[in-house]
Amino acid sequence: MASQGKVSRALFPVVVVALSGVVLILLPLLATGWISFMVGVPGYGTYTLANYLQVLLDPFGYRVLLNTLLFALGSTAMALVLAAPLAWSVARTDLPYRAAVGFLLGMVLVIPGFLQGMGWALMLSPNIGILNRALIELFGLEEAPVNIYSLSGMTFAQGLSLVPPAFFILSPVFLGMDSSFEEAAFLSGASKLRTFLRVNLPLAAPALVAAAIYVFVLSFALFEVPAVLGFPDRIFVFSTMLYFFVHIQQGTLPEYGLAAAYGSVVMIVSVLMATYYAKLVKQSRRFVTITGKGRRGKTLSLGKWRSLAFSVVSVYFILALVLPMLVLVYYSFLPFFKLPSLDAVSSFTFKNYVNVYTRQGARPLINTGILITLVPMAVVLVAMPISWLVVRSRLRGRFVIDNIAFLPLAVPRIVLSVSLLYIALISRNLIPRVLRRITAPLLKPALFGAWFWIMLLSFREVTMAVMLSSADSIVFPAQIWVLWNRALPHDAAAAAVMLAGIALILMLVTRRLIQRLSTPGGF
Amino acid sequence: MLSIKRLTKQFEVPGGSIRAVRDLDLTVEEGSFFVLLGPSGCGKSTLLRCVAGLEQPEEGEIRLGERLVYSARDNVSVDPEDREVAMVFQTYAVWPHMTVFENVAFPLTEAKKKRFPSAQVAAKVKEALVLVRLSGFERHSAATLSGGQQQRVALARALIREPKLLLMDEPLSNLDAKLREEMRDEIKELTRSLGVTTLHVTHDQIEAMALADLMAVMYDGKILEIGQPEALYRNPGNRSVAEFLGRTNWLSGVVAGNGTVTTEMGLVKCPLPNRAGPGSRASLGIRPEWVELTAEPCQSANSFAGTIEGRMFLGDAVLYWVRVGESRMMVKTTLTEFSIGSRVSVVVPAERWVVFSETA
Incomplete structure (x- = not known):
């Protein structure tokens, strides 16, 4: 075993894999820094500070910065205001259908945000939005009452889709909270409201702030919704501006250098916030003591608030999932735009679904299949040795490795923590039999959970797919993006419905597997 | 002071339900120190939590003095914050985000009833901290205290409102052996000098006998025998009681x-x-x-x-x-x-x- 800073021979492969993982993470980030000092065609560029000068001086950049801040702050606030009470109610109260809430939030997470963006565009675009048109006809209005192609529209749609990540960060915090803290307050004579304000809330505060920072960093870099809802009226945030820079406009070269310069700035800010986030998480663990006695937090009765809470939850899911998906389904069956009517329903056709296939064949689906098979393997293989080194070894510099692994928030923390646990247990029981008999069965659910989770996340990954894919390597989500941008909303809707359908199936299979694996005797 | 009649509490578990407290009667006299002794899982903590209002029984009634705080028949169930009982928890439950002063003052400043002016609060907190020998710790953050000190804070917090009934749920079991004995003796001294009616739960027979004026041996949701510690020890009513006591x-x-x-x-x-x-x-x-x-x-x-x-x-x-x-x-x-x-x-x-x- 590695102790006192020495690396034993047995550890060597672990270190090699971990270090190559670190290199793989660092490489693109370092490359970004390098490119930011270049101008011209990639490979033939010259070194310059011009990019940073432009970042400093261009008023357009500052306008985008302001947009991004408003967008990120707004959607983070919205996500947290919804997710915190939701996570608390699911963890600690008798809210009806709690298990379904978790599953539906998983669906919202897995369905790419730009599908929701498309749904909202089709409902509330000023020209063709179904809801807008209906409102105009109903009240005899001059123009569309709501324009989703606006900063507030973007913020609204994004806020809805950021609820799941905030929820999944907060719910273990509320689950782990020692309920004797609040019971002690009750028995001191404090009312439920006062207990919440003086005990529950301050205890959860570090975790809430941490979740807010996490979601903020996330929303700062989000691309999908701003792309769908921002491009039509040319409202840019950082991510869409970068996309704009590197995609060839008419008569200009892609400006990699400028994009990289902006990217570096964002990266530095993100890393600073991420560091602060990590610090807060540590602090919040100190507060939220998970007691050894294992008395689970008592389920609080919502009483007369139960139906109100349930209505709020329902409205959220209607806005985040049901309405956007419904409108996409409706669009996917229409030959051309019609307002919902009997006539519209009678004209329903499968033509759009056939089109999705005839346009590009099975290539996008096959590519997606390959992607979701390989990515989890790679992530688990790289993340496990890294986690192991950080938690169990005494290798000097292991904290540096940890921080590097944290750099791309793209590596979901849930995966890291699951593999941390896996490694922590494994390394304690190096005796193979113990491993096979006890540890592996204990960890199978966690490991498989992580595996399927990454699979789902790679399935829904749009941003990188859109940025990186070519005609040959196109994956399914990127295809939808292409169809949408070619102004083929009906084909795009058909593809989107298929994507959502596959996501649903994958989610159900995953849940089934995890349940089977978690019950003794399963598998 | 406390009277429990025909109390039943069950928990739903997969594949049925467990009766943690079965048709139980109990009376605790004003000013006495009553200990519930039994192995883990016998229902003693559940019984205590029913008295506190933290658990909702299915059958029976609970009275504090003349006041009915729970009755299945009359559909009465007073919230824990309105029962005017205080409780010391096994995990101490000292709030880590507050100072010692804020923890102890909480029942005076945050309770629904009887808010106190701040001068009086300061004096009362000071007095309570003297009682538990933590004078001078007012400004310390509760998160920095040792286990024994946290338990003293919890005790001061429970006593400061001069509760009608003090409930203690295995308050000593997280302390190490030496500290446990010291705290035990202090609790005995303190409750006797204050004359507060106390219901104390433990699985440690020596602790039970040392503290109790009257004790009950509990097993499987029922009380096997009630008596004074010495009488029970010398003359247990049945073999199980004899075995629990030594x-x-x-x-x-x-x-x-x-x-x-x-x-x-x-x-x-x-x-x-x-x-x-x-x-x-x-x-x-x-x-x-x-x-x-x-x-x-x-x-x-x-x-x-x-x-x-x-x-x-x-x-x-x-x-x-x-x-x-x-x-x-x-x-x-x-x-x-x-x-x-x-x-x-x-x-x-x-x-x-x-x-x-x-x-x-």
Whole structure:
């Protein structure tokens, strides 16, 4: 075993894999820094500070910065205001259908945000939005009452889709909270409201702030919704501006250098916030003591608030999932735009679904299949040795490795923590039999959970797919993006419905597997 | 002060329900220190939490003084914050985001009823901290305190409102042995001088006997026996109670008449229960410290020849295992001179035996 800073021979492969993982993470980030000092065609560029000068001086950049801040702050606030009470109610109260809430939030997470963006565009675009048109006809209005192609529209749609990540960060915090803290307050004579304000809330505060920072960093870099809802009226945030820079406009070269310069700035800010986030998480663990006695937090009765809470939850899911998906389904069956009517329903056709296939064949689906098979393997293989080194070894510099692994928030923390646990247990029981008999069965659910989770996340990954894919390597989500941008909303809707359908199936299979694996005797 | 009638509390578990408290009656007198003793899972903590209002029973009623705080029949269930009882938790439940002062002052400043002016709060907190010997810790963050100090804060917080009833849920079980004894003695001293009615839950029989004015031994959701610690220890009503309160040597035999029982050790003279006629089977129990050892052979009744088989030094006493005929006896004594293999006489005073009829 590695102790006192020495690396034993047995550890060597672990270190090699971990270090190559670190290199793989660092490489693109370092490359970004390098490119930011270049101008011209990639490979033939010259070194310059011009990019940073432009970042400093261009008023357009500052306008985008302001947009991004408003967008990120707004959607983070919205996500947290919804997710915190939701996570608390699911963890600690008798809210009806709690298990379904978790599953539906998983669906919202897995369905790419730009599908929701498309749904909202089709409902509330000023020209063709179904809801807008209906409102105009109903009240005899001059123009569309709501324009989703606006900063507030973007913020609204994004806020809805950021609820799941905030929820999944907060719910273990509320689950782990020692309920004797609040019971002690009750028995001191404090009312439920006062207990919440003086005990529950301050205890959860570090975790809430941490979740807010996490979601903020996330929303700062989000691309999908701003792309769908921002491009039509040319409202840019950082991510869409970068996309704009590197995609060839008419008569200009892609400006990699400028994009990289902006990217570096964002990266530095993100890393600073991420560091602060990590610090807060540590602090919040100190507060939220998970007691050894294992008395689970008592389920609080919502009483007369139960139906109100349930209505709020329902409205959220209607806005985040049901309405956007419904409108996409409706669009996917229409030959051309019609307002919902009997006539519209009678004209329903499968033509759009056939089109999705005839346009590009099975290539996008096959590519997606390959992607979701390989990515989890790679992530688990790289993340496990890294986690192991950080938690169990005494290798000097292991904290540096940890921080590097944290750099791309793209590596979901849930995966890291699951593999941390896996490694922590494994390394304690190096005796193979113990491993096979006890540890592996204990960890199978966690490991498989992580595996399927990454699979789902790679399935829904749009941003990188859109940025990186070519005609040959196109994956399914990127295809939808292409169809949408070619102004083929009906084909795009058909593809989107298929994507959502596959996501649903994958989610159900995953849940089934995890349940089977978690019950003794399963598998 | 506290009266519980026919209380039943069950928990739903996969595949059925567990009755944690079964049809239980209990009365605690004003100003007395009452201890519920029992193994983990016997329902003692659940009972305490029902009194606090943290658990909702299914049947029965609970009264605090004249006030009905729970009744299944009349559909009464007073919220915990309105019951005017205080509680000390096993996990201390001292709020880590507050100072010691804020923790202790909380019941005065945040309670629904009886808010106090701040000058009075400061004086009362000071007084409470003197009681639990934490003067000068007011500004310390509660998160930085040791386990023992946190428990003192929890105690001060519970006492500051001068509760009608103080509930303690295994408050000492997370402390190390030495600290546990110190805190135990302080709790006894404190509650006696304040005269607060206390209901205390523990699985530690020594703690229970040391603290209790009156105690109840609980098993499987029911109370086996209630009594004063000494009476229960000397004269337990049944074998389970005897076993909960300390180690016991058990013999089994047949009543021979004339106040004697024939056992594998020989003829034993002991007080017999009324119903035990000659020929019936009986269990005889005796605690290790009531058995005497002598080196000389002894001719008196209830003395038996034996050999030392095991020896364990405990500091203030020595525990011997003595072979007597077919059986083996544990003997606890201050005599240290015997070693393994020594031949001894075991003398068992007749009045020290507890005897139960064995029912077939």
